[in-house]
Amino acid sequence: MNILNNVDLSAANTLRLPCQAQRFTAPRTLSALRDVLGQARREGWAVTLLGGGSNVLLPEKLPGLVVRPALHQWWLSGHQDDQNAQEDDVFAHVGAGVNWHALVMATAARGLWGIENLALIPGSCGAAPVQNIGAYGVELADVLHAVQVMELATGRVDWLSAEECAFGYRDSLFKGELAGGVVITQLVLRLSRTPAPKLGYGDIAARLPSFPTPLAVAEAVCAIRREKLPDPHVLANAGSFFKNPLVNDEQVTQLLRQYPAMPHFPQGGGKTKLAAGWLIDQCGLKGMRDGAFGVHQHQALVLVHFGGGDRHGLMKTANYIAAQVEARFGVLLEPEPRLINP
Numbered sequence: 001m002n003i004l005n006n007v008d009l010s011a012a013n014t015l016r017l018p019c020q021a022q023r024f025t026a027p028r029t030l031s032a033l034r035d036v037l038g039q040a041r042r043e044g045w046a047v048t049l050l051g052g053g054s055n056v057l058l059p060e061k062l063p064g065l066v067v068r069p070a071l072h073q074w075w076l077s078g079h080q081d082d083q084n085a086q087e088d089d090v091f092a093h094v095g096a097g098v099n100w101h102a103l104v105m106a107t108a109a110r111g112l113w114g115i116e117n118l119a120l121i122p123g124s125c126g127a128a129p130v131q132n133i134g135a136y137g138v139e140l141a142d143v144l145h146a147v148q149v150m151e152l153a154t155g156r157v158d159w160l161s162a163e164e165c166a167f168g169y170r171d172s173l174f175k176g177e178l179a180g181g182v183v184i185t186q187l188v189l190r191l192s193r194t195p196a197p198k199l200g201y202g203d204i205a206a207r208l209p210s211f212p213t214p215l216a217v218a219e220a221v222c223a224i225r226r227e228k229l230p231d232p233h234v235l236a237n238a239g240s241f242f243k244n245p246l247v248n249d250e251q252v253t254q255l256l257r258q259y260p261a262m263p264h265f266p267q268g269g270g271k272t273k274l275a276a277g278w279l280i281d282q283c284g285l286k287g288m289r290d291g292a293f294g295v296h297q298h299q300a301l302v303l304v305h306f307g308g309g310d311r312h313g314l315m316k317t318a319n320y321i322a323a324q325v326e327a328r329f330g331v332l333l334e335p336e337p338r339l340i341n342p
């Protein structure tokens with residue numbers, strides 16, 4: 001087992017927050033993963049799971065063992081034990097360590113529909129179910145068939161159906177009941193050869209011919225995202241820093257009296273989703289800078305790290321922004337990235 005000591009993780013998270021892991025390992029097989037979890041149990045090391053580091057807020061010192069699953073295999077199969085499977089369905093079996101964007105482009109290039117709108121989301125496939133990644137009108141939950149997990153406490157491997165994952169908006173069982181309890185080791189996605197473009201979001205349709213291929217859709221999504229979002233390799237960030245808040249319909253009615261142009265998206269059940277970026281922008285915070293951190297000049301939802309800061313500084317900036325929004329709109333903003341605590 002290859003366990004490294006005192007590993008610098010500042011380049012292993014897209015916010016480039018300084019972080020020193022006491023121990024780090026990247027197992028390539030299920031049995032290597034089981035072995036290393038067993039050793040962590042015997043030694044009493046706390047285990048932190050890490051993928052591409054694009055949705056985490058890391059502390060400066062991380063004791064215990066950081067495990068980054070390096071299960072890089074993926075393959076396609078024609079059918080699966082599923083009563084609802086259609087003739088044109090193709091199932092993608094994907095190891096946790098596969099890069100999500102690479103998978104999107106590879107399946108789209110094979111003419112398979114399902115995840116093309118999720119192109120250019122950074123990170124690993126293993127982390128994709130944790131916050132039920134979503135973009136341009138599609139969520140992972142729309143295509144997820146099953147998830148394979150390994151229990152940290154026992155090394156036992158199990159399968160969960162999509163229903164069992166309790167997916168919600170940027171939410172799942174892996175953020176709730178199973179948080180810190182399992183490693184996601186494999187996903188099974190249900191893709192299809194039957195054309196099913198979802199072009200109703202943003203200006204994707206305007207960039208495409210009448211009958212686009214999945215690859216053309218994925219490329220259009222990449223082009224839009226490159227125009228709108230800063231590349232973390234150039235300017236450190238974690239994508240959307242705040243979740244779009246869900247508020248009561250009554251509060252929305254009151255806010256609309258004062259702000260008739262406020263974007264709002266009724267979700268049913270008396271709840272409406274607001275656009276966190278719009279709320280931040282209205283507070284005049286787009287482009288603001290607070291030491292090492294700031295709000296991106298074109299995208300109010302993205303906090304950026306100019307270098308030299310740490311998590312404490314980032315949270316100070318984030319709390320300031322949330323306080324401004326709460327004072328003006330009475331709406332609470334919640335960070336989207338996962339706070340990793342020692």
Ligand SMILES: Cc1cc2nc3c(=O)[nH]c(=O)nc-3n(C[C@H](O)[C@H](O)[C@H](O)COP(=O)(O)OP(=O)(O)OC[C@H]3O[C@@H](n4cnc5c(N)ncnc54)[C@H](O)[C@@H]3O)c2cc1C
Nearest residue numbers: 049051052053054055123124126127133134184238239338
């Ligand atoms: C520029 C940019 C754009 C983004 N755009 C979007 C977007 O459009 N939509 C969207 O939904 N997200 C977006 N994100 C957020 C992020 O890309 C996703 O949440 C992604 O799934 C995180 O993957 P990761 O491998 O980097 O996870 P990490 O950041 O490494 O980990 C995230 C969480 O998952 C846990 N975890 C990681 N691997 C596993 C595993 N194998 N088993 C169990 N738990 C695990 C970690 O412990 C942590 O709690 C964006 C981020 C950036 C930087």
